Amino acid sequence: MGTGKIPGDDVPTPGRARTPIALLSIFALALLIFGIRLAGAVHMPFFGGDEGMRLSLAYLPLIRMGNRIWLPMLQGHIWMFYLLGLPYYTFRLIPCFYFFVAMVFLGLFTWRRIAKLSGGLIFTLFLMFCFAFQWEVQRLSVELYQESIGLAFFYVLLWAGALELRPNRWLPLIAAGALLTREDFWIYLFAASVLNYKQILSRKQYRRSFLFLWSVLGLWLLSTPFLYRRLSGRFPTFPTEWPLGINKQGGHAISHLSTSLADYFHWLVRSRSIYLATGLVIAWIILKVLGRAKDQSARAADDFETRFRSFSFLSLAIIYFLVVAFHPWEHTSGSGRFAIPLLAQGFVWAGLLFARANSYPAPAKILARCILVAALLLSLSTDPRAWTFQRDRQAEESVDRIAQLVQSAGPSGKANACILMRNYWEALRLFAAPALYARWSLKPNQDMDSGNCDLIIQTTGSELLVPGEYYTKRSEYQLQGRTYAVFQRIAHPPSPVPPGK
Secondary structure, three states: OOOOOOOOOOOOOOOOOOHHHHHHHHHHHHHHHHHHHHHHHOOOOOOOOHHHHHHHOOOOOOOEEOOEEOOHHHHHHHHHHHHOOOOHHHHHHHHHHHHHHHHHHHHHHHHHHHOOOOOHHHHHHHHHHHHHOEHHHHHHOOOOOOHHHHHHHHHHHHHHOOOOOOOOOOHHHHHHHHHOOOOHHHHHHHHHHHHOHHHHHHOHHHHHHHHHHHHHHHHHHHHHHHHHHHHHOOOOOOOOOOOOOOOOHHHOOOOOHHHHHHHHHHHHHHOOHHHHHHHHHHHHHHHHHHOOOOOHHHHHOOHHHHHHHHHHHHHHHHHHHHHHHOOOOOOOOOOHHHHHHHHHHHHHHHHHHHHHHOOOOHHHHHHHHHHHHHHHHHOEOOOHHHOOOOOOHHHHHHHHHHHHHHHHHOHHHOOEEEEEOOOHHHHHHHHOOOOOOOEEOOOHHHHHHHOOOOEEEEEOOOOOOOOOOOEEEEEEEEEOOEEEEEEEEOOOOOOOOOOOO
16 A cells, blocks of 8 residues: 655645644534524425425335335434424434535545645635535535435545545444445445455455445345335336336336436536536646646655545446436436536545645646636535525424424324325425324325315315315415415214114
8 A cells, every 4th residue: 555645745835724723624614504504404394306205204214216215324314303203394404414524524534635735724625615515515415315424424434544445443334334325335335346356355354344345235135125025015126126226217227328418418517517527627637738747756655546546437437327328327317416426526536636736837736726716616506595595484384383283183193194286296395394293195085085184285276175074174374375275184984884783
Protein backbone atom coordinates (compact mmCIF):
# COMPACT_ATOMS: atom_id res chain seq x y z
CA MET A 1 0.00 0.00 0.00
CA GLY A 2 1.07 3.57 -0.59
CA THR A 3 1.66 6.20 1.98
CA GLY A 4 -1.59 8.02 1.33
CA LYS A 5 0.37 11.27 0.93
CA ILE A 6 -1.51 14.23 -0.47
CA PRO A 7 0.12 16.35 -3.18
CA GLY A 8 1.56 19.46 -1.58
CA ASP A 9 1.84 17.98 1.94
CA ASP A 10 5.48 19.02 2.27
CA VAL A 11 4.98 22.60 1.16
CA PRO A 12 4.69 24.96 4.14
CA THR A 13 1.90 27.36 3.25
CA PRO A 14 0.72 30.23 5.46
CA GLY A 15 -2.95 30.62 6.23
CA ARG A 16 -3.75 26.96 6.86
CA ALA A 17 -6.45 26.39 9.45
CA ARG A 18 -5.64 24.50 12.61
CA THR A 19 -7.35 21.10 12.87
CA PRO A 20 -9.57 21.89 15.92
CA ILE A 21 -10.85 25.06 14.25
CA ALA A 22 -11.45 23.16 11.02
CA LEU A 23 -13.35 20.33 12.73
CA LEU A 24 -15.45 22.80 14.68
CA SER A 25 -16.24 24.68 11.46
CA ILE A 26 -17.24 21.48 9.67
CA PHE A 27 -19.59 20.38 12.44
CA ALA A 28 -21.00 23.90 12.91
CA LEU A 29 -21.85 24.27 9.20
CA ALA A 30 -23.37 20.79 9.03
CA LEU A 31 -25.42 21.42 12.17
CA LEU A 32 -26.64 24.78 10.88
CA ILE A 33 -27.79 23.36 7.54
CA PHE A 34 -29.32 20.33 9.29
CA GLY A 35 -31.32 22.62 11.58
CA ILE A 36 -32.59 24.71 8.68
CA ARG A 37 -33.47 21.62 6.64
CA LEU A 38 -35.24 19.89 9.54
CA ALA A 39 -37.19 23.02 10.48
CA GLY A 40 -38.75 23.00 7.02
CA ALA A 41 -39.10 19.22 6.74
CA VAL A 42 -41.29 18.75 9.83
CA HIS A 43 -43.81 21.17 8.32
CA MET A 44 -44.24 19.09 5.15
CA PRO A 45 -47.54 17.22 5.66
CA PHE A 46 -47.56 15.41 2.32
CA PHE A 47 -45.65 12.25 1.35
CA GLY A 48 -45.64 11.58 -2.40
CA GLY A 49 -44.71 8.54 -4.45
CA ASP A 50 -42.84 5.67 -2.85
CA GLU A 51 -42.45 7.52 0.45
CA GLY A 52 -46.25 7.63 0.75
CA MET A 53 -46.36 3.89 0.10
CA ARG A 54 -43.72 3.30 2.77
CA LEU A 55 -45.64 5.36 5.30
CA SER A 56 -48.97 3.65 4.55
CA LEU A 57 -47.25 0.30 5.20
CA ALA A 58 -45.26 1.50 8.21
CA TYR A 59 -46.59 -1.40 10.29
CA LEU A 60 -44.48 -3.80 8.16
CA PRO A 61 -40.67 -4.15 8.40
CA LEU A 62 -40.48 -5.50 4.83
CA ILE A 63 -42.61 -4.48 1.86
CA ARG A 64 -42.91 -5.34 -1.81
CA MET A 65 -43.43 -2.78 -4.56
CA GLY A 66 -43.92 -3.98 -8.12
CA ASN A 67 -41.34 -6.68 -8.86
CA ARG A 68 -39.07 -5.63 -6.03
CA ILE A 69 -38.85 -6.42 -2.34
CA TRP A 70 -37.30 -3.25 -1.00
CA LEU A 71 -34.08 -3.58 0.95
CA PRO A 72 -34.91 -3.37 4.66
CA MET A 73 -32.74 -0.57 6.05
CA LEU A 74 -35.09 2.39 5.49
CA GLN A 75 -38.31 0.47 6.07
CA GLY A 76 -36.80 -0.89 9.29
CA HIS A 77 -36.37 2.68 10.54
CA ILE A 78 -39.95 3.56 9.56
CA TRP A 79 -41.26 0.42 11.27
CA MET A 80 -39.43 1.27 14.52
CA PHE A 81 -40.85 4.81 14.50
CA TYR A 82 -44.29 3.29 13.92
CA LEU A 83 -43.93 0.89 16.85
CA LEU A 84 -42.96 3.85 19.05
CA GLY A 85 -46.18 5.61 18.01
CA LEU A 86 -44.39 8.76 16.87
CA PRO A 87 -46.33 11.46 14.98
CA TYR A 88 -45.99 11.58 11.20
CA TYR A 89 -43.72 14.63 11.09
CA THR A 90 -41.02 12.90 13.15
CA PHE A 91 -40.50 10.43 10.29
CA ARG A 92 -38.79 13.29 8.43
CA LEU A 93 -36.00 12.96 11.00
CA ILE A 94 -34.81 9.80 9.24
CA PRO A 95 -33.62 11.32 5.94
CA CYS A 96 -32.58 14.58 7.63
CA PHE A 97 -30.39 12.81 10.18
CA TYR A 98 -28.60 10.70 7.56
CA PHE A 99 -28.20 13.76 5.35
CA PHE A 100 -26.46 15.42 8.32
CA VAL A 101 -24.17 12.37 8.74
CA ALA A 102 -23.34 12.42 5.02
CA MET A 103 -22.54 16.12 5.16
CA VAL A 104 -20.26 15.74 8.21
CA PHE A 105 -18.28 12.81 6.83
CA LEU A 106 -17.96 14.35 3.37
CA GLY A 107 -16.45 17.37 5.15
CA LEU A 108 -14.17 15.26 7.35
CA PHE A 109 -13.01 13.16 4.42
CA THR A 110 -12.34 16.19 2.20
CA TRP A 111 -10.55 18.05 4.99
CA ARG A 112 -8.30 15.06 5.56
CA ARG A 113 -7.33 15.11 1.89
CA ILE A 114 -6.65 18.87 1.62
CA ALA A 115 -5.93 19.94 5.21
CA LYS A 116 -2.38 21.04 4.42
CA LEU A 117 -3.27 23.02 1.33
CA SER A 118 -3.79 26.76 1.33
CA GLY A 119 -7.52 27.47 1.28
CA GLY A 120 -8.27 23.86 2.15
CA LEU A 121 -10.81 24.66 4.87
CA ILE A 122 -12.60 27.24 2.74
CA PHE A 123 -12.96 24.76 -0.12
CA THR A 124 -14.10 22.00 2.27
CA LEU A 125 -16.87 24.18 3.67
CA PHE A 126 -17.79 25.36 0.18
CA LEU A 127 -17.99 21.75 -1.01
CA MET A 128 -20.25 20.83 1.94
CA PHE A 129 -22.53 23.78 1.18
CA CYS A 130 -22.80 22.85 -2.50
CA PHE A 131 -23.51 19.23 -1.56
CA ALA A 132 -26.28 20.29 0.81
CA PHE A 133 -28.02 22.46 -1.79
CA GLN A 134 -27.39 20.33 -4.86
CA TRP A 135 -30.73 19.94 -6.67
CA GLU A 136 -31.26 16.20 -6.19
CA VAL A 137 -29.50 15.90 -2.82
CA GLN A 138 -31.54 18.76 -1.36
CA ARG A 139 -34.80 17.13 -2.40
CA LEU A 140 -33.91 13.68 -1.11
CA SER A 141 -32.58 15.03 2.20
CA VAL A 142 -36.17 15.49 3.44
CA GLU A 143 -37.99 12.63 1.69
CA LEU A 144 -38.38 9.00 2.76
CA TYR A 145 -36.10 7.46 0.18
CA GLN A 146 -33.01 5.33 0.71
CA GLU A 147 -30.61 7.79 -0.88
CA SER A 148 -29.89 9.84 2.27
CA ILE A 149 -28.96 6.69 4.16
CA GLY A 150 -26.90 5.49 1.21
CA LEU A 151 -24.96 8.76 1.00
CA ALA A 152 -24.21 8.60 4.71
CA PHE A 153 -22.91 5.03 4.44
CA PHE A 154 -20.82 5.91 1.37
CA TYR A 155 -18.98 8.82 2.97
CA VAL A 156 -18.55 7.06 6.33
CA LEU A 157 -16.99 4.07 4.56
CA LEU A 158 -14.62 6.27 2.56
CA TRP A 159 -13.62 8.22 5.67
CA ALA A 160 -13.07 5.00 7.64
CA GLY A 161 -10.70 3.63 4.98
CA ALA A 162 -12.82 0.97 3.29
CA LEU A 163 -11.22 1.59 -0.10
CA GLU A 164 -7.69 1.28 1.29
CA LEU A 165 -8.74 -1.87 3.20
CA ARG A 166 -7.71 -0.42 6.53
CA PRO A 167 -7.90 -2.96 9.38
CA ASN A 168 -11.02 -1.92 11.27
CA ARG A 169 -13.41 -4.31 13.00
CA TRP A 170 -16.34 -1.90 12.54
CA LEU A 171 -15.95 -1.56 8.77
CA PRO A 172 -17.58 -4.91 7.84
CA LEU A 173 -20.61 -4.12 10.03
CA ILE A 174 -21.00 -0.65 8.49
CA ALA A 175 -20.59 -2.12 5.00
CA ALA A 176 -23.20 -4.80 5.79
CA GLY A 177 -25.68 -2.07 6.67
CA ALA A 178 -24.89 -0.36 3.37
CA LEU A 179 -25.54 -3.59 1.44
CA LEU A 180 -29.05 -3.66 2.93
CA THR A 181 -29.70 -0.05 1.92
CA ARG A 182 -29.12 0.28 -1.84
CA GLU A 183 -28.11 -2.12 -4.61
CA ASP A 184 -25.41 0.39 -5.57
CA PHE A 185 -23.36 -1.02 -2.71
CA TRP A 186 -23.57 -4.48 -4.25
CA ILE A 187 -21.72 -3.01 -7.23
CA TYR A 188 -19.26 -1.27 -4.92
CA LEU A 189 -18.54 -4.56 -3.15
CA PHE A 190 -17.98 -6.28 -6.49
CA ALA A 191 -15.64 -3.51 -7.69
CA ALA A 192 -13.65 -3.53 -4.45
CA SER A 193 -13.35 -7.33 -4.58
CA VAL A 194 -12.16 -7.39 -8.21
CA LEU A 195 -9.67 -4.54 -7.83
CA ASN A 196 -8.18 -5.81 -4.56
CA TYR A 197 -8.44 -9.58 -4.94
CA LYS A 198 -4.71 -10.18 -4.48
CA GLN A 199 -4.59 -8.11 -1.31
CA ILE A 200 -7.78 -9.75 -0.03
CA LEU A 201 -6.43 -13.24 -0.60
CA SER A 202 -3.10 -12.40 1.05
CA ARG A 203 -4.51 -11.81 4.56
CA LYS A 204 -6.86 -13.89 6.67
CA GLN A 205 -8.57 -10.80 8.12
CA TYR A 206 -9.44 -9.53 4.66
CA ARG A 207 -10.70 -12.94 3.54
CA ARG A 208 -13.01 -13.17 6.54
CA SER A 209 -14.35 -9.63 6.09
CA PHE A 210 -15.16 -10.03 2.41
CA LEU A 211 -16.60 -13.51 2.95
CA PHE A 212 -18.88 -12.01 5.61
CA LEU A 213 -20.02 -9.23 3.25
CA TRP A 214 -20.68 -11.58 0.35
CA SER A 215 -22.58 -13.84 2.76
CA VAL A 216 -24.85 -10.95 3.74
CA LEU A 217 -25.61 -10.30 0.08
CA GLY A 218 -26.06 -13.99 -0.66
CA LEU A 219 -28.43 -14.57 2.25
CA TRP A 220 -30.58 -11.62 1.18
CA LEU A 221 -30.79 -12.88 -2.42
CA LEU A 222 -31.59 -16.43 -1.28
CA SER A 223 -34.28 -15.24 1.14
CA THR A 224 -35.94 -12.88 -1.36
CA PRO A 225 -37.98 -15.57 -3.20
CA PHE A 226 -39.45 -16.80 0.08
CA LEU A 227 -40.21 -13.24 1.23
CA TYR A 228 -41.80 -12.62 -2.15
CA ARG A 229 -43.98 -15.70 -1.78
CA ARG A 230 -45.05 -14.67 1.72
CA LEU A 231 -46.00 -11.16 0.58
CA SER A 232 -47.60 -12.04 -2.78
CA GLY A 233 -48.57 -15.70 -2.51
CA ARG A 234 -46.20 -16.92 -5.24
CA PHE A 235 -42.52 -17.20 -6.09
CA PRO A 236 -40.99 -14.48 -8.31
CA THR A 237 -40.40 -15.09 -12.00
CA PHE A 238 -36.86 -15.35 -13.35
CA PRO A 239 -35.05 -13.05 -14.14
CA THR A 240 -37.14 -9.84 -14.07
CA GLU A 241 -38.63 -10.31 -10.61
CA TRP A 242 -35.63 -12.25 -9.27
CA PRO A 243 -32.72 -11.59 -9.09
CA LEU A 244 -33.03 -8.36 -11.12
CA GLY A 245 -36.13 -7.04 -9.34
CA ILE A 246 -36.93 -4.59 -12.12
CA ASN A 247 -40.38 -3.22 -12.98
CA LYS A 248 -40.73 -3.64 -16.73
CA GLN A 249 -43.85 -3.23 -18.83
CA GLY A 250 -44.73 -6.54 -20.44
CA GLY A 251 -42.05 -8.27 -18.39
CA HIS A 252 -39.29 -7.45 -20.91
CA ALA A 253 -35.89 -7.10 -19.30
CA ILE A 254 -33.86 -5.10 -21.83
CA SER A 255 -34.97 -1.52 -22.40
CA HIS A 256 -35.39 0.30 -25.68
CA LEU A 257 -31.95 1.89 -25.59
CA SER A 258 -32.78 5.14 -27.38
CA THR A 259 -35.70 5.81 -25.02
CA SER A 260 -33.60 4.87 -22.01
CA LEU A 261 -30.69 7.09 -23.06
CA ALA A 262 -33.01 10.03 -23.79
CA ASP A 263 -34.60 9.73 -20.35
CA TYR A 264 -31.18 9.32 -18.76
CA PHE A 265 -29.88 12.52 -20.39
CA HIS A 266 -33.07 14.42 -19.52
CA TRP A 267 -32.68 13.66 -15.83
CA LEU A 268 -28.96 14.35 -15.87
CA VAL A 269 -29.85 17.87 -16.98
CA ARG A 270 -32.87 18.28 -14.70
CA SER A 271 -31.01 17.03 -11.62
CA ARG A 272 -28.15 19.39 -12.57
CA SER A 273 -25.68 16.56 -12.05
CA ILE A 274 -24.49 17.02 -15.64
CA TYR A 275 -22.89 20.36 -14.68
CA LEU A 276 -20.84 18.78 -11.93
CA ALA A 277 -19.79 15.85 -14.12
CA THR A 278 -18.85 18.12 -17.02
CA GLY A 279 -16.87 20.46 -14.78
CA LEU A 280 -14.91 17.56 -13.30
CA VAL A 281 -14.01 16.28 -16.77
CA ILE A 282 -12.91 19.75 -17.94
CA ALA A 283 -10.79 20.30 -14.82
CA TRP A 284 -9.14 16.91 -15.33
CA ILE A 285 -8.40 17.72 -18.99
CA ILE A 286 -6.90 21.08 -18.01
CA LEU A 287 -4.53 19.41 -15.57
CA LYS A 288 -3.74 16.63 -18.02
CA VAL A 289 -3.19 18.74 -21.13
CA LEU A 290 -2.37 22.30 -20.12
CA GLY A 291 -0.25 21.62 -17.06
CA ARG A 292 2.64 19.42 -16.01
CA ALA A 293 2.92 18.43 -12.38
CA LYS A 294 5.75 20.13 -10.50
CA ASP A 295 6.09 17.20 -8.11
CA GLN A 296 5.48 13.87 -9.85
CA SER A 297 6.54 11.94 -6.73
CA ALA A 298 3.78 13.58 -4.67
CA ARG A 299 1.17 12.63 -7.23
CA ALA A 300 2.46 9.05 -7.39
CA ALA A 301 2.34 8.80 -3.60
CA ASP A 302 -1.38 9.54 -3.43
CA ASP A 303 -2.51 5.95 -2.99
CA PHE A 304 -6.13 6.81 -2.35
CA GLU A 305 -6.63 8.65 -5.65
CA THR A 306 -5.11 5.73 -7.54
CA ARG A 307 -7.48 3.30 -5.84
CA PHE A 308 -10.49 5.57 -6.12
CA ARG A 309 -9.91 6.20 -9.83
CA SER A 310 -10.17 2.50 -10.69
CA PHE A 311 -13.02 1.93 -8.25
CA SER A 312 -14.99 4.93 -9.53
CA PHE A 313 -14.67 4.14 -13.23
CA LEU A 314 -15.54 0.47 -12.78
CA SER A 315 -18.47 0.93 -10.38
CA LEU A 316 -20.05 3.82 -12.30
CA ALA A 317 -19.68 1.96 -15.60
CA ILE A 318 -21.56 -1.04 -14.18
CA ILE A 319 -24.24 1.04 -12.44
CA TYR A 320 -25.08 3.14 -15.49
CA PHE A 321 -24.97 0.17 -17.83
CA LEU A 322 -27.69 -1.32 -15.63
CA VAL A 323 -29.57 2.01 -15.61
CA VAL A 324 -29.61 2.13 -19.42
CA ALA A 325 -30.12 -1.58 -20.10
CA PHE A 326 -32.74 -2.24 -17.42
CA HIS A 327 -34.47 1.12 -17.34
CA PRO A 328 -35.70 1.67 -14.69
CA TRP A 329 -33.16 0.01 -12.40
CA GLU A 330 -33.17 0.66 -8.66
CA HIS A 331 -35.52 3.63 -9.07
CA THR A 332 -38.88 4.64 -10.52
CA SER A 333 -39.02 5.46 -14.22
CA GLY A 334 -38.59 9.20 -14.74
CA SER A 335 -36.79 9.78 -11.44
CA GLY A 336 -33.61 11.77 -10.95
CA ARG A 337 -32.59 9.50 -8.08
CA PHE A 338 -30.46 7.46 -10.46
CA ALA A 339 -28.00 10.40 -10.47
CA ILE A 340 -27.06 9.88 -6.82
CA PRO A 341 -24.09 7.48 -7.41
CA LEU A 342 -22.66 9.98 -9.90
CA LEU A 343 -23.15 12.85 -7.47
CA ALA A 344 -21.78 10.92 -4.48
CA GLN A 345 -18.55 10.15 -6.30
CA GLY A 346 -18.49 13.53 -8.06
CA PHE A 347 -18.13 15.42 -4.79
CA VAL A 348 -15.24 13.15 -3.85
CA TRP A 349 -13.58 13.85 -7.20
CA ALA A 350 -14.01 17.59 -6.65
CA GLY A 351 -11.84 17.37 -3.52
CA LEU A 352 -9.29 15.10 -5.20
CA LEU A 353 -8.89 17.41 -8.20
CA PHE A 354 -8.60 20.45 -5.92
CA ALA A 355 -5.74 18.66 -4.14
CA ARG A 356 -4.08 17.48 -7.35
CA ALA A 357 -4.12 20.98 -8.85
CA ASN A 358 -1.75 22.11 -6.09
CA SER A 359 1.11 20.24 -7.80
CA TYR A 360 0.66 22.10 -11.10
CA PRO A 361 1.86 25.51 -12.31
CA ALA A 362 -0.23 28.49 -11.23
CA PRO A 363 -2.14 29.02 -14.53
CA ALA A 364 -3.33 25.40 -14.72
CA LYS A 365 -4.04 25.27 -10.99
CA ILE A 366 -6.10 28.47 -10.95
CA LEU A 367 -8.06 27.59 -14.09
CA ALA A 368 -8.82 24.05 -12.93
CA ARG A 369 -9.97 25.24 -9.51
CA CYS A 370 -12.15 27.98 -11.06
CA ILE A 371 -13.81 25.33 -13.24
CA LEU A 372 -14.44 23.17 -10.16
CA VAL A 373 -16.02 26.08 -8.30
CA ALA A 374 -18.21 26.97 -11.29
CA ALA A 375 -19.35 23.35 -11.72
CA LEU A 376 -20.28 23.08 -8.05
CA LEU A 377 -22.22 26.36 -8.19
CA LEU A 378 -24.08 25.31 -11.35
CA SER A 379 -25.18 22.08 -9.67
CA LEU A 380 -27.01 24.00 -6.94
CA SER A 381 -30.79 23.90 -6.81
CA THR A 382 -32.65 26.70 -8.57
CA ASP A 383 -35.87 25.87 -6.73
CA PRO A 384 -36.69 28.77 -4.37
CA ARG A 385 -38.06 26.26 -1.84
CA ALA A 386 -34.51 24.95 -1.38
CA TRP A 387 -33.54 28.30 0.06
CA THR A 388 -36.76 29.58 1.68
CA PHE A 389 -39.45 27.22 2.92
CA GLN A 390 -43.04 28.49 2.79
CA ARG A 391 -45.36 26.75 5.23
CA ASP A 392 -48.90 25.79 4.26
CA ARG A 393 -50.43 26.28 7.69
CA GLN A 394 -53.95 25.44 6.53
CA ALA A 395 -52.78 22.09 5.14
CA GLU A 396 -50.84 21.32 8.31
CA GLU A 397 -53.84 22.08 10.51
CA SER A 398 -56.15 20.01 8.30
CA VAL A 399 -53.79 17.04 8.33
CA ASP A 400 -53.43 17.28 12.14
CA ARG A 401 -57.20 17.32 12.63
CA ILE A 402 -57.74 14.37 10.31
CA ALA A 403 -55.00 12.50 12.20
CA GLN A 404 -56.87 13.16 15.46
CA LEU A 405 -60.07 11.79 13.93
CA VAL A 406 -58.23 8.70 12.73
CA GLN A 407 -56.83 8.13 16.21
CA SER A 408 -60.26 8.34 17.83
CA ALA A 409 -62.18 6.45 15.13
CA GLY A 410 -61.02 2.86 15.39
CA PRO A 411 -60.44 0.40 18.22
CA SER A 412 -57.07 1.08 19.89
CA GLY A 413 -56.50 3.85 17.37
CA LYS A 414 -56.26 1.36 14.45
CA ALA A 415 -59.10 2.62 12.29
CA ASN A 416 -60.14 0.99 9.03
CA ALA A 417 -59.82 4.01 6.71
CA CYS A 418 -61.75 4.03 3.44
CA ILE A 419 -60.26 6.65 1.14
CA LEU A 420 -62.47 7.11 -1.91
CA MET A 421 -60.25 8.62 -4.58
CA ARG A 422 -59.69 7.47 -8.15
CA ASN A 423 -55.96 8.18 -8.08
CA TYR A 424 -54.35 5.91 -5.48
CA TRP A 425 -51.00 7.74 -5.57
CA GLU A 426 -52.69 11.08 -5.02
CA ALA A 427 -54.56 9.57 -2.07
CA LEU A 428 -51.24 8.37 -0.65
CA ARG A 429 -49.63 11.77 -1.11
CA LEU A 430 -52.40 13.62 0.73
CA PHE A 431 -53.42 11.12 3.41
CA ALA A 432 -50.43 8.88 4.17
CA ALA A 433 -49.55 11.22 7.06
CA PRO A 434 -52.95 11.64 8.78
CA ALA A 435 -53.87 7.97 8.20
CA LEU A 436 -50.47 6.73 9.39
CA TYR A 437 -51.92 4.67 12.25
CA ALA A 438 -54.94 3.45 10.30
CA ARG A 439 -55.37 0.42 8.07
CA TRP A 440 -56.08 1.42 4.49
CA SER A 441 -59.09 -0.47 3.17
CA LEU A 442 -58.29 -2.40 0.00
CA LYS A 443 -61.98 -2.33 -1.00
CA PRO A 444 -63.24 1.03 0.28
CA ASN A 445 -66.53 1.07 -1.65
CA GLN A 446 -67.53 -2.40 -0.46
CA ASP A 447 -66.50 -1.64 3.12
CA MET A 448 -68.51 1.58 3.05
CA ASP A 449 -71.63 -0.21 1.79
CA SER A 450 -71.29 -2.91 4.44
CA GLY A 451 -70.56 -0.42 7.24
CA ASN A 452 -67.03 -1.70 7.88
CA CYS A 453 -65.27 1.66 7.51
CA ASP A 454 -64.29 3.42 10.71
CA LEU A 455 -63.50 6.56 8.72
CA ILE A 456 -64.35 7.67 5.19
CA ILE A 457 -62.43 10.34 3.30
CA GLN A 458 -63.56 11.52 -0.10
CA THR A 459 -63.58 14.57 -2.33
CA THR A 460 -66.67 16.77 -2.23
CA GLY A 461 -68.71 17.77 -5.27
CA SER A 462 -70.82 15.94 -7.78
CA GLU A 463 -68.98 12.64 -7.19
CA LEU A 464 -69.65 12.65 -3.43
CA LEU A 465 -71.12 9.37 -2.25
CA VAL A 466 -73.22 9.87 0.88
CA PRO A 467 -72.59 7.02 3.32
CA GLY A 468 -75.47 5.27 5.02
CA GLU A 469 -77.04 5.75 8.41
CA TYR A 470 -74.04 4.34 10.25
CA TYR A 471 -71.89 7.39 9.47
CA THR A 472 -71.90 11.05 10.35
CA LYS A 473 -70.05 13.85 8.62
CA ARG A 474 -67.39 15.33 10.86
CA SER A 475 -66.03 18.15 8.77
CA GLU A 476 -64.60 19.32 5.45
CA TYR A 477 -60.95 20.17 4.89
CA GLN A 478 -59.06 22.13 2.25
CA LEU A 479 -55.95 20.43 0.92
CA GLN A 480 -54.12 22.05 -1.98
CA GLY A 481 -57.15 23.66 -3.55
CA ARG A 482 -59.63 20.80 -3.13
CA THR A 483 -62.18 20.07 -0.45
CA TYR A 484 -62.36 16.69 1.25
CA ALA A 485 -65.17 15.45 3.48
CA VAL A 486 -64.49 13.17 6.44
CA PHE A 487 -67.19 10.81 7.76
CA GLN A 488 -66.91 8.77 10.95
CA ARG A 489 -68.85 5.65 11.87
CA ILE A 490 -71.25 6.19 14.75
CA ALA A 491 -72.86 2.74 14.82
CA HIS A 492 -72.15 -0.80 13.71
CA PRO A 493 -74.52 -2.56 11.28
CA PRO A 494 -76.50 -5.40 12.84
CA SER A 495 -74.98 -8.85 12.61
CA PRO A 496 -76.63 -11.08 10.00
CA VAL A 497 -79.14 -13.53 11.39
CA PRO A 498 -78.20 -17.16 10.70
CA PRO A 499 -80.69 -19.08 8.51
CA GLY A 500 -83.47 -20.91 10.39
CA LYS A 501 -83.58 -18.52 13.37
